[in-house]
Amino acid sequence: MPAKPELAGATVELTRHTDGETYLRHALAAGVDQYSFVFLDCPPSFGPLTVNALAAADRVLIPVQAEYYALEGLSQLVHSINLVKMRLNPRLAVGGVLLTMVDGRTRLSADVEAEVRKHFGDLVFAATVPRSVRLAEAPSHGLPAIAYDRRSRGADAYWKVAMELVERA
Numbered sequence: 001m002p003a004k005p006e007l008a009g010a011t012v013e014l015t016r017h018t019d020g021e022t023y024l025r026h027a028l029a030a031g032v033d034q035y036s037f038v039f040l041d042c043p044p045s046f047g048p049l050t051v052n053a054l055a056a057a058d059r060v061l062i063p064v065q066a067e068y069y070a071l072e073g074l075s076q077l078v079h080s081i082n083l084v085k086m087r088l089n090p091r092l093a094v095g096g097v098l099l100t101m102v103d104g105r106t107r108l109s110a111d112v113e114a115e116v117r118k119h120f121g122d123l124v125f126a127a128t129v130p131r132s133v134r135l136a137e138a139p140s141h142g143l144p145a146i147a148y149d150r151r152s153r154g155a156d157a158y159w160k161v162a163m164e165l166v167e168r169a
């Protein structure tokens with residue numbers, strides 16, 4: 001289920017609850033068993049919505065853009081995940097690291113990929129998601145990449161990631 005603009009007010013609403021950091025965990029508890037996977041796509045900031053998602057999650061899939069500053073953000077995110085694990089959700093674990101916006105023509109992409117694989121080893125998905133115009137266009141049409149152009153390199157990459165995710169489960 002995609003996010004909607006109304007979600008912007010959720011941050012304010014969460015501050016009104018005494019269990020604001022674990023509100024989502026309690027809300028999902030009733031129906032989560034009927035699904036094999038539940039994905040919560042979080043904003044890049046580490047605000048109340050992201051904390052709630054991490055407090056409710058079993059595993060975190062970390063997308064990492066194959067760009068220099070993404071490495072700095074990655075170390076901050078791992079630190080934040082560890083804080084949530086210590087304080088709110090002891091079962092939380094990194095379930096995978098996904099390299100995105102990979103441009104095979106650049107040395108930078110190769111360097112970032114090598115660094116991420118060095119630090120995270122088998123947690124890094126074998127499949128990577130390339131930089132793709134078709135992937136960038138899909139949201140403006142209100143469609144996931146696989147529905148927008150299922151034959152694109154980007155859609156194919158996400159399909160491979162999905163298959164790898166199922167194998168890991």
